[in-house]
Amino acid sequence: MAKDSGKAFDFKLFRRLLAFTNTYRLTFYFVAFAAIAMSGLAVLTPHLLQQAIDNALFNKDLPLLQYYLMAMLAVLLLEVLFQFSFIFYANWLGQNVIKDIRVKLFKLMTSFKMQYYDKSAVGRLTTRAVNDIETISSIFSQGLFMIISDLLKMAAIAGFMLYKSWRLSLIIFAVLPLILYATRVFQRAMKVAFEEVRNQVANLNSFVQERITGMKIVQIFTREATEHKRFNEINQKHKKAWVKTVWYNSIFFPIAEMASSIAIGLVVWYGGLNAAEGGVITLGIVTAFIQYSQMLFRPLRQIADKFNTLQMGMVAANRVFGILDTESHISNKGTELLTNAKGSISFKNVRFGYNENEEVIKDISFEVYPGETVAIVGATGAGKSTIINLLNRFYEINSGTISIDKTDIKEYTITSLRSQIAVVLQDVFLFADTILNNITLNDATISEEEVIAAAKEIGVHKFIKSLPNGYHYNVKERGSMLSSGQRQLIAFLRAYVSNPSILILDEATSSIDTYSEEMIQAATDKITEGRTSIVIAHRLATIKKADKILVMDAGKIVESGTHKELLALPNGYYKNLYEVQFMIEEAI
Known part of the structure; x- marks a missing residue:
């Protein structure tokens, strides 16, 4: 400075x-x-x-x-x-x-x-x-x-x-x-x-x-x-x-x-x-x-x-x-280009904290295989979203190794790494621009015809066409002209047209109505098909089909397995979460 x-x-x-x-x-x-x-x-x-x-x-x-x-x-x-x-x-x-x-x-x-x-x-x-x-x-x-x-x-x-x-x-x-x-x-x-x-x-x-x-x-x-x-x-x-x-x-x-x-x-x-x-x-x-x-x-x-x-x-x-003069950059010394990634992900003994002496991720290790859907669940502050930030190299880990296709992500150029990963966040950010430009992010290599075809594939074309000017509808600042569910659908389409090898859904269905959730669930099934996916969710009913579920608590993985396997664990953390959530939904 x-x-x-x-x-x-x-x-x-x-x-x-x-x-x-x-x-x-x-x-x-x-x-x-x-x-x-x-x-x-x-x-x-x-x-x-x-x-x-x-x-x-x-x-x-x-x-x-x-x-x-x-x-x-x-x-x-x-x-x-x-x-x-x-x-x-x-x-x-x-x-x-x-x-x-x-x-x-x-x-x-x-x-x-x-x-x-x-x-x-x-x-x-x-x-x-x-x-x-x-x-x-x-x-x-x-x-x-x-x-x-x-x-x-x-x-x-x-x-x-x-x-x-x-x-x-x-x-x-x-x-x-x-x-x-x-x-x-x-x-x-x-x-x-x-x-x-x-x-x-x-x-x-x-x-x-x-x-x-x-x-x-x-x-x-x-x-x-x-x-x-x-x-x-x-x-x-x-x-x-x-x-x-x-x-x-x-x-x-x-x-x-x-x-x-x-x-x-x-x-x-x-x-x-x-x-x-x-x-x-x-x-x-x-x-x-x-x-x-x-x-x-x-x-x-x-x-x-x-x-x-x-x-x-x-x-x-x-x-x-x-x-x-600010030195606040992620080291971009990697020389390898990540293209057409197979999608295997490995975390080995990863530790990280946003502040010194305050670890958020504590010695985590897990594997995600190509084409596999892995869900991460846990209470707020358990470290779920942090894993996504680290995979995209938004932050540098304190120790350990994160690999994609058996290569340390630090060996890849940041641009090629992030181009293979698409993220759909809970709080979708849209620019004060048309729906088309918010989907393509002004990428000239993605045509309007390709966007329309992708929208039809995941079932959101009808919704977009119902808006004034369709794909050229200006959503205003932060997408204020759309509901939260509609913004999520736009975010799903934005992720889909980028054709990622790895898809991340971060609390993508936590605050939307039932109708939008049904559309998003259909879109999720389509865009996760054949590609490695990581799903972070509070609503456990949305991750029953996941190949593997990682249960986190206080920065550690405390349980791992399929939905059925985790429910079978006596006094299991996941089982308790599921039962409490099920009872709340039943009461509602």
């Missing part, structure tokens, strides 16, 4: 960010050239104005005045041209850089361990991937190149001022230390303030996203007033963080404006007296210095403002690089 260096500006972080411009090197150089050209052109207009006053107006030379006016017009047109090119391509560069960073970040986030997401707030990650990366673009569009352009402009102006009149230059330069000191203090204060702003934005996003997602719980338990109060507190902190930045701005800019006005007043006073007494300073030079002083102080004030933008972008970059 990237850490705040504590400096007003982190050059190491800045160099790392600039590395993303290498792909667009020509554009980068052109923008830099435009910045240099703008700084050179900036000093010409006051110079031409001075020449026009001293040489043309005083001598009443109309042709010479027209010449200077045309020259000033040409300089103005060039300034407009370079400023247009500078603004457009600086922004273009910024947008392309953040596009590349966002793509890299999203790709990285899709490879993180599930454990990373177990401990990370969704709203905070969304802030990093959207808001913070967008803020980074301002480094290029409003920060870096603008500051470079202003610094070059100031250097050129300072040099020209010394060339024109070192006396007037010293008057203006005497005021500069005050503004420079104020700017430095301002920069350091704004860095801290912007860090707090980004923290509060992330907190606000996280809170809002979680409450919107869980709005049903909020309303069921009438927590509206409580959540409103908490939101108000978080929003108040967010406001205070922004007000602090406003406070610093309201102090700095009046000081800078006052210093600029004092400098201009001193120039007019000294230069005017010298010109009136016939000294070396002319009226044209005084006029030019008024413009030069404004051009010198304005960029200095703007640099402070643009440094805020740059600083905010750097804070955002620090946070984004913090995720990019």
Whole structure:
């Protein structure tokens, strides 16, 4: 995780960010050239104005005045041209850089361990991937190149001022230390303030996203007033963080404006007296210095403002690089490809815990043969779903070996391993998209005709066609337009069209109506036919046909056998579970 260096500006972080411009090197150089050209052109207009006053107006030379006016017009047109090119391509560069960073970040986030997401707030990650990366673009569009352009402009102006009149230059330069000191203090204060702003934005996003997602719980338990109060507190902190930045701005800019006005007043006073007494300073030079002083102080004030933008972008970059530097990946050093797996599965002395010193799976060993259906039952928290997570390598085991087709799953590439395993979860997740896209997950190799044929095979075609627009019906966010049973049917079809060698049903019928259960049971019989299947179920009546049943308790396998064999065990764990569940169903 990237850490705040504590400096007003982190050059190491800045160099790392600039590395993303290498792909667009020509554009980068052109923008830099435009910045240099703008700084050179900036000093010409006051110079031409001075020449026009001293040489043309005083001598009443109309042709010479027209010449200077045309020259000033040409300089103005060039300034407009370079400023247009500078603004457009600086922004273009910024947008392309953040596009590349966002793509890299999203790709990285899709490879993180599930454990990373177990401990990370969704709203905070969304802030990093959207808001913070967008803020980074301002480094290029409003920060870096603008500051470079202003610094070059100031250097050129300072040099020209010394060339024109070192006396007037010293008057203006005497005021500069005050503004420079104020700017430095301002920069350091704004860095801290912007860090707090980004923290509060992330907190606000996280809170809002979680409450919107869980709005049903909020309303069921009438927590509206409580959540409103908490939101108000978080929003108040967010406001205070922004007000602090406003406070610093309201102090700095009046000081800078006052210093600029004092400098201009001193120039007019000294230069005017010298010109009136016939000294070396002319009226044209005084006029030019008024413009030069404004051009010198304005960029200095703007640099402070643009440094805020740059600083905010750097804070955002620090946070984004913090995720990019996160080491939370499942090792993918396997080189073997798992294709057309036979489906044998072996767990040997496997131990695992989500947290250190808290084992969830305790020295488990079992075999699943090709084409066999194995059921896993047990109380909540026994470790049933954890076995599925480990088989898919969502988490790394602490010790032991998990094998598919007699090869350690670590020897396979993660993509080929997971492509051979399909999982139907109890809580089906559907994207805000059409049913077709939720089934194929935008896999271009799966045609609509193949999906329809598969739907007919497992008996869900009629249900889908009954919906508006059929397979092109948009289920909205998380499939909210469908019932839980309908979402399960979509999940079964999604698993079926992927043609897996190993099928996992995790509590797939635990919370659906009888009609949907009958359809799902028919679909289950079809998609488990001829392939290795692992079924996790609370409802024991759904697993009577399983070839083998593993009974788990507190992370261990306490019994193993067929339905009949387990019922025959006196005082058996499975027998007790079955009898209690049977009596409950009878009572209902």
